[in-house]
Every structure is written in structure tokens, then in C-alpha cells.
Amino acid sequence: MSAVYTTDEYGRPFIIVREQDKKARTSGIEATKAHIMAAKTVANIVRTSLGPRGLDKVLISPDGDITISNDGATIMSQMAIENQIGRLLVELSKSQDDEIGDGTTGIVVLAGALLEQAEELLDRGIHPIRISDGFEQACKIAVAHLDQVSDVIPWSKSDTGDLFKCAKTSLGSKIVNKCHDQFAQIAVDAVLAVADLERKDVDFELIKMEGKVGGELADTELVRGVIIDKDFSHPQMPKVVKDARIAILTCPFEPPKPKTKHKLDITSVKEFEELQKYERDAFEGMVRRVKECGANIVACQWGFDDEANSLLLQHRLPAIRWVGGPEVELLAIATNGRIVPRFEDLSSEKLGRAGTVREVAYGTTNESMIVVEDCANSKAVTVFVRGGNKMIVEEAKRSLHDAMCVVRNLIVDNRVVYGGAAAEISCSLAVEREADQVSTIEQYAMRSFARALDAIPMALAENSGLPPIETLSFVKSQQVALGVSSLGVDCMDTGISDMKRQFVFDPLISKRQQFLLATQLVKMILKIDDVIVHKNDNQE
């Protein structure tokens, strides 16, 4: 280990790093290389998930729970990586997930490839800063080139064909491609249902995903309304309410409970009796108010007293209790109702309206859910996911979320680039071309960047069982020879390598974000030349 103390002019040692025996330190090129090694290892794990024929990963949590996923961000976040650089990559994939929602695997693979290339350059003795400068320039060129090769896809509410194709591209690599068209259609319909086309904004809060094991993936459906995972509060309430007027309450059916601290002392029989009377009146008043405002169903965020429950039944008011906070909001939005915090505020115009509210039972375990359909406001939808086991339902939810993100991105910006790594190959060629015109040693770094971009088509080809180098050189030569930038790796072995004709689309912003974020991260890693880790105390 390198010296971490030095001596002053009298030969007395003084300490630079305190308690050095409890700390591990790596520095210089050695540190950079260790980082690259770690990043490559991580990238190699998710590399095989890339593309329509990529495979899944099983992740076993510390408690033994199992997640099976193809989604880069999910895999990364559940791997419990301890290595610092590994964690940076987890963050990278997470930020792509937060920002774009899709392409979380690709970004990690790209970052890994960039670092791999950087390692070679380091071996040649090029300074890390020069490498990152070169990468930066190359990234600029690549992003500019992406804009050039992008195509605008027209879409409207009635013509969603192209959105559908993009959603299909996103779903292609997931297990749900068993019912490919169906899921893609659900993703498109769900997003369009809640999209604000004026502001080009999509509020994902309005799309709820509810999963229930049983049936199969093909039974998944889009419900234009709200599903609440609850049942009616009294077993004898009617299971179906037509033409529902819903009172949405956030106050419990219980005697009022002032927020300020108070004490109510009963000192005489009279007071005791009065209090009883008050209590009874309070219950009856609540139910009467609900009834008077014209509601025929009550959804309440809190619980009911047994007595209130019975009163509601007697007044023929079906009620749902313990509805969760988000569900209450969703219900209010969907039915155009207002959330009413006090019984005094109830009035007929604050009621939510829906065509039908019904309780649906599943399977043999007496589980049921309440489905609110034909709502006054169609801008709230629920995707109801079914599947043969718990893991598949979870994975289907994640996949749908990704696909919805893709559709949302296209609503925001309807430019696309071609998938099957066509965009990467085209950018790689462009960067290579530009590199020759750079006079400084950044040239090398730029060429390396181009080679790193090639890693994506290679991985795609490899995962699809195609010879990677052969495939890549074939596609590359074709792109140059024919001048068509939409040629890519034909993963599905259809015989067509033009991704435009195979309808493999990726949103432009997703690709651009991948390039920018990956480059940024790589620059950051290359800049680190010293790591000091506090070792944990071993006593535990």
C-alpha cells in the first residue's frame, strides 16, 4: 500500500489519513482500473437481458422472496450491490427509469462498454481526462446524429398505429410478449385515456395497476374506471349498484373527535343519558345527511362503527370502508366527485357519478374487489393484471409500466429512431467519420466511443443466437453501402433487417438520454483516482 504518512524535517512521522489501518485505499490508475472492472461485471450481468430474445434474471432477496425480471432497473436495484462503482451504475439505470422509464438495460450495457474501451486507452497511456474529453465530443456528435436520423411519427387519437408499434418494441423483450398485441394495446389505450393532449402531459397517477393471481396473462384487461381492492362493509349490501351516486368521505362514521385535546367528564346520570342520546343522534344525523344529499353508495377512507354499518344497511346505502388514500383520490377524479371531509359539507353536486359499481368475486378464497365503471370522467383507468403466479403478475406490471412510459414519451415528443440497434450502428459510423477530422489525441477516444456503441448490436446479436461479429459487420456495411440508417440486427430472424419495415421503434428522447447519461457517468468514473473506504468494524 502506498505511503499515507510522511515525515517532517525532524524525521517525526505525521499522519495524513487518520486510522489508516481501518481504511482501504486504492489510487491512481489502479483505482480507475478496479472501477472499470466492477462496472464491466455489472454490465455483463444485465447484458444477457437485452433485446427481444434476452433472458430474465432471478433475484432472491435477503428474506428469500423471489423476483423474476427482465427490466434493467429492477434487476439492478434488487441486486444489493455493495461495490461503490456498481452502485453508481444502479443509480444510472434508476435515473433512466425515472426520466424515461424504458431502456434501463441498454444504458448499463452502454456504460459498461464505454468503460471497457476506456481501459484499453488507459493501457496505451492516454490520460483519463483526455479520454473523457474525447467521449464528450463523440457523445455530442452521436446525439446530433440521432436527431438527423430520427423520424417523426404521426399519430392522433384515432390513429394510434405507430404508438402501438413503439409499445410493442418495448414489450418485445418481456415475458408478456406472449400476448404482445394485447398488452401493447392496453398500454396505448391507458395512456391515451388519461393524456392531456393540449399540454402534452400524462399523469401516471391516473393509471392504476391492480394485480391478482389466477387465470392467465391473456385475461389482463383495461378497466375504464377504478378498481378498489375492498368489499362492501356489510355482507348483505347489494353487490351491484347501477347509476351510482357516490359520496366520497374522508371522515369516519364515528362520533366526532375534536382535534384539540379535551376531556368529557360524566358526573351525573342525566349527563350520561344525554350523552347516549347525542351519540345516537350523531349516527343518525350522519346517515341522514348522506341519504338526503341523494347518494346511493358511500366510499369512506375510514372505518365504521358496527352501529353505523347497520344503519347504513337499513337505509339501503351500500358502503365501502377503509378505502386507501390514493384510491379515494382516484375515485374522486374518475367519478367527478369531490372528496368530502365533513358530513356537514355533503351536497348533491359533490357526489361522484358512475354507471355501475359492482363487487366481483375471484376464485375460491372469497376474495373480492369493487369495480367502478362507466365513470363520469373517463380520465382514470385501471389495468387489471392476471397471471398464473405471483412473479409473473409483478413482472407484467413492470413491463406495462415501461411500455406506458414509451407511449408517454412519444406524446411529449413524437420523434423516433429505429431499434434493433440501427440507431447505435448509424451513430457509431458517424462518430467514426468525425473522429478522423480531429487532430488531437481525443481522436482515439472518439473511435473508442464508436466501438463502444457497437457493443449494443453485438449483445443483441449474441442474445438472439446470431454470430455477433458477422452480423455487426454485415449490418454496418449495408448501412454504408445503401445509405439507409434504419438497418439493424434482425433479432427475430424474419429475414428483414430494415427496422422501419419491421416496425421496431424507440422514442428519440429515450436513446438520447441513454447516450448522455452513460457518457456522463463514464466521465465521472474516469475522473476518480482515489478511493478511501472506511472498513466496517468487524465486531458485529
Added chain:
Amino acid sequence: MSAQLFNEGATQERAENARLSNIIGAIAVGDLVKSTLGPKGMDKILQSASGHGGGSGDGLVVTNDGATILKSIPLDNAAAKVLVNISKVQDDEVGDGTTSVCVLAAEILRQAEQLIDQRIHPQTIIDGFRLATASARAALEAAAVSHKDDAAQWREDLLSIARTTLSSKVLAADKHKFAEICVDAVLRLQGSTNLDRIQIIKKTGGKVSDSYLSDGFILAKKIGVNQPRAVKGARVLVANTPMDTDKVKVFGAKVKVSDTAQLAEIERAEREKMRAKVQKIAALGINVFVNRQLIYNWPEQLFADAGIMAIEHADFDGVERLALVTGGEIASSFDAPDLIKLGACESVEEIIIGEDRMVKFSGVAGGQACTIVLRGGTTQMLDEAERSIHDALAVLSQAVGEPRIVYGGGCSEMLMSNAVDDAAKTVPGKKSIAMEAFARALRQMPTILADNAGLDSADLVAKLRAAHYDGQSTAGLDLFAGAVVDVAGKVTESFKLKRQVLLSAAEAAEMILRVDDIIRCAPRQRRH
């Protein structure tokens, strides 16, 4: 070389290793439950380490039910856990076929392993399996028949389904009797799938064949002291209300007295309140009062004075069932007599089963709930009988909603297998190899049935296959005679069950096949 990425204790299995560990895990689970399959399948004893656990008898469970077996075994293999989960889902969805679904998934994976050995890409295998599943499903749907319009035949179908389910269980000897019981019980539900409405009372003693479906409804509770033991023409109030002391619910209320006289007065007021409540209840003109909550001695005495039979602490389920049976509504407030719907039944009386006294409601109006009384020699026996009955009831209740039936005894599997084989011939490319493998996996089901019965499976299955190719689409195995026979009307299974087995098994197999990497986080440190 790779860098240290994970916490200490974390492990990673990759590519072939991961696939192997998954497939082996799944096959192990399949093999574990395989021997319980079919009418000649054997049972398993599960003994929990701590000596107590599931079931009522010292942690000892004897069972034939796949879901119960798998639930009780702690497994550490990812693929095995997936299989356990599909078995559980099968249990929740259709109630039976929990063994079949695991075994089929394991057999599919066993076949897939050989294909992977031949260097076929897992995704290609999956594509083939999907085509195979689709054609198997189409064949199954084509073969399904419904007799719902013909009442007599429909009942016969249900009986047959129940017999098939029960034949592999401990109740096989009395399957005709129990099939009748189950079908009658389910038909009383009138289409509801809420099995909570069928109460199963287990009492040790007597023999299994002494079990019966009560014509009324039995509540395992006692009648209050000094109250009538039998009531004719009962008017029943089902309630959920505190009958101990009626607490003041206004928040923060507190009784504060300065001397004992006041205390006595308050106490009196409390009693008056309770008396008023009882009077209100009595004024409804009832003679039977069933409460979910406790009834204290004082109100109990008041009820006795009023000549009302009062039953306390009847549980949520009990109250709900009773409300359904008698047609009354569960009430918690008694101020508006005209809004309370009372239940009615011809007579309520105390009966004795075994050594316990219970309350029987007979001649009920609603009748949407019922009671099955199970008798048997040991608690293990009773527990297993209950599980078997539950399976049969679950299957039947689902069959009422989806009346189509298919034939068992390996008939449907052979039918699907042949359909897949035929379809494979029209598919070019490697996918057809995967489809053929899928067909082989389906054929494993009758093979296992025959093996478990100690028959020459290879010979029988080949004969069965030939019979199907000969156009006898209802040919199946008779495992008692050891021959290929026409199983139409003899061994019947619910279409929904078979379809769910096929789809769940295929989905799980696909999911497991898609995996090429297993990352196991370091187990959480347990504090000692």
C-alpha cells in the same frame, strides 16, 4: 476475474448453472408430489420440526393435497418457489389440481432441459411451447361439453366431477356418498362461490361414513342458561352489537364521580340502558337472538325472562352464514323496528353431536348456507377429510359457474398431446421440436397415473394413444381394471380446472426457462 460486487454471502449463478439449478429444482418438486397423483396415489406425512404447526394434531399432517404438501415444505430454490406459487394459485382459483399443475410444469421443464442440451435457444423453445399451449387449449375447448340445460345430466356431471376429485383422497372409499353431500351443498349456494357459507364441523368418533349434510344449519354454540332449549316457528334476529356494557363511543368521554351514591346511580343508568336495549330487541317480536359478540349475564337473564333464546359469541362467519340461512339481516341498531329484517326458520333446537351440544336451525327459508358434519377416527383423518371436501366443494362451485366438462383418466391430456403433435407437423423450424417435447410432457400425465397404480405405463399409454388416433376421443385409463376404456360419463373433470392446469404450468415453465442468472442476496442476519 471479476470484482467483488456484492455483499459477503451473496451468490450468483449464471447461464448453464442457473438454468440447471432451476430445472433441477422444479423437477425435484414435481417428483416430490408426483406419487400423490391419481386414484392410486399415495399420501404424505408432514411433520413440522417444532412439533406443532398446521393442522390440529401435534404438527402431524397426513395429506394427499399438493398445495398442502408444498405449502409446508420450506424450499430454497427459486424455480421450486415458482411451482409452489402456481400450486397455491391453483388452489385459490379452482381448488383442486394443485398436484397436477406442479407435475405438468416439472415435466415440461424436464423436456426443455433435453432441448437445451441440444443447443436450442430458450426463446425458441418458449416460442414452440406457446404454439403448443395454444393448440392444446384449442383441443381442450373443442372437447369440452356442457350439460347445464339438462338438469339430470348436469347433476350427474357434478357428481362425477366430485367423485373424480375425491377418488384420489382419503374419502375414496365413500366417494359416492361424499359426492352427493358436496353436490347438494354446492347447489344450495345457488351460484355463489363463497365457500365460507358451507360450514364443516369436525367431530372425532364414529366412522367416516357417519358424516352427513345437515338439512338445516348447525351452529357450534351453546344456548344461554335458563332459556328455552327448543323453539318452534322461530323468528331470528341476527345481531352484531355489544351486549356486555354499551360503551359511550364519544371520544374522550369519561365517568367521573365524587361519591359512591353517584357511582351507584351511574351503574343503575348503565343497567337501565342495557335493559332498554333488551326491551327494544324483545319488542321486535323475536324468540331467538344470535349475537356475534359476548352477552353478559345480566342481559342473558333478561332474555331468559322474556323467553328468548340467546346465543352469544357466534363469530363473524357464524353470523354471516346464519343471516344467509334465515334470510335475516345482521343488525347493530334497534331504534327503527320497521327497518330490521328478521330471519325465520321452522325450529331451533339443541342437538348433541359426539359429546358437544350445538344449536341446529332447521326448516330454513333462505338456505343459502349449510353444514356438513364430518366424523372420523382421528384428527388427522378429519383434517384430511376436510381438505378433500374443501377441494371438491371448490371445484364444484367453480363448475357451477363454468359448466363445461372434460374427461379425466388421462383422456384430456392424451387429446391435447395428440393435437400438439399434429400441429407440430405443420410448423417449420426448431419450434416444432419444442412442440413435440410439449406433447411428450402432456403424455407424462397418464404415464404417471398408470405408474402410481402399479401398471405397465408404457404399454397402457401407447394403447391409449393408439385409441385416440383411432378416433376414440373419449378413451382414457381405467386404473382399477388396468385397461383403456371409454371414460365418458365415468371420469369427469371440470374444464376450468384442466385449462388452468395447462395455462399455469405453461406460464410457469416459460418463466423459469427465460432465466439465465440467479442472484441471491446475502441472507438477512437473524438476531439471536
